[in-house]
Amino acid sequence: MKITVKAPAKINLTLDIVGKRADGYHDVAMVMQTVSLYDTVTVEKLSGEGDGITVSCPKYPDVPTDDSNIVCKAARAFFDKTGVTPAPLSITIDKEIPTQAGLAGGSTDGAAVVLALNQLFETRLSMDEMAQICARFGSDVPFCLLGGTMLATGTGTTLKKLRAMSDCHIVICKPDISVSTAAAYAACDAREPKGFLYTDELIKRLYSRDIRGLSTCLYNEFEQVMELPEINEIKREMIACKALGASMSGSGSAVYAIFLNQKKAEKCVNILKEKYNKVFLTKPLKDGCRVEKVEP
Template sequence: MNVQTGKAAAKINLAIDVLRKRPDGYHEVSMIMQSLALFDTITVRAVKGDIKVTSNNDRLPVDEGNIVYKAAKYLKLKYNVKEGALINIEKTIPIAAGLAGGSADAALTLKLLNNVWDLRLSRNEMLEAGKKLGSDVPFCIQGGTALAEGTGEKLTQLQGIPECLILLARPAVSISTKEVYEGLKLEEIRKRPDIRNMIKHIEERNLEGITACMYNVLETVTVKKCPQIEELKKKLLEYGALGSIMSGSGPTVFGVFRDTAAAYDAYDHIKHMVSEVFVVKTSN
């Protein structure tokens, strides 16, 4: 089949700890990742010639700088693929928001091209390709709920968290992940998430326990560039969130809600404060 379409899921980090900086410049992390039912739609068509990327979002580069283009080029060169590909990205996931939209799109592109180009790659081969593209890509290939270690590529699948709603509030600023990690001073980290306890609460399906363990050490850096993060967290807790932290390197803040009415009440109160707001379920 030379045309395929799929959905690429956003993700949040229920916890992020940064342990050390490696000699190669990358950081060792310990994170709990969670897929969301917030999707970009990607259509891949095998064509003669090279790779072309298009999108409905003008802010998205569609040249060699796009991670989807890099994913396609990597497979084409590594497996000596003669065909090209026309790849369309229908964006819904906010860009540069700490929700791994680019990584999710790259992960799905690998899966779709595996079929369209008839590469017959195993899951492990796709995970290896994902590692070459970015530290969040292997998780986005796998999805669900997982502990991510190393630079984010060592994954341990966990059972899904209990049913809940996630409110995402994205301030009108874009944050570079690279800048946030460069601004992080490891010796100044005073508080860290309790990852071990969070895993225990996930196994026990204890949503209150999970949210009590949520913490993101990157917040201390991003909040200097976007002070609104603290205000949004406070507001979400006021409106009934069980817990609220920043996702990824930010600036998106999320709140976890058990109660649907409370989540949509919070949505109504928050929507005028930020550029984008969503209420979504988790995805496993």
């Protein structure tokens, strides 16, 4: 049997670092949003015995296909939590979400595997139960499973559903640079606390359906402390195309911009494509991973 899952990317509308915990992790406050840029993950239950997992990702040969891949961690977490006897699996990732982008491309693939295995093995877990499994192997994996518009606090796994983001057009651009998450956190630790949370302000705009006001509240603390010229240049180009606002997503290096006017968004995409290979026109979603196809 084979299950195919559409696994969406996410962007951070805000990312506030609240503080560093005694265990070395950081407390955050951030609003995350799934968007219509997808990986397609196909999980096939093979005949025979054993727990071997074969992973392929044809479009991105640099993505690991051994047990270090998050999809393998997802499968192990699923079998460990449910007690289901493992079976050999084949997992194919048709990847459209860029890697090292801050778009949760790996996390959403892991969430997709948990969703697929729940159906393949007929375990009938609820979405909340699957989210608990997802939290075992990544802080933003539960969000990728559930999707929509959510507030994430604590280490990022405490989720609260928010009012859906208003309809708009979101342009995403991934430059050919990567950002060290560890370096970004270290830079945040060295900074004086700013005393307020952009996240709180953005949530107010969400509930008032004020997309223009919301776009002025986009904030990413990593972007502020890292000060990367490439990120700033992309943002300048987006704003020049009449974007309402622009920000880096996650630990980067993808940058996104919000538009109300589709033609302006399309023009921005065309301009950015003259310099960058990975540019996408997306819309906000109200959900996360979803089963697209079931084959015998």
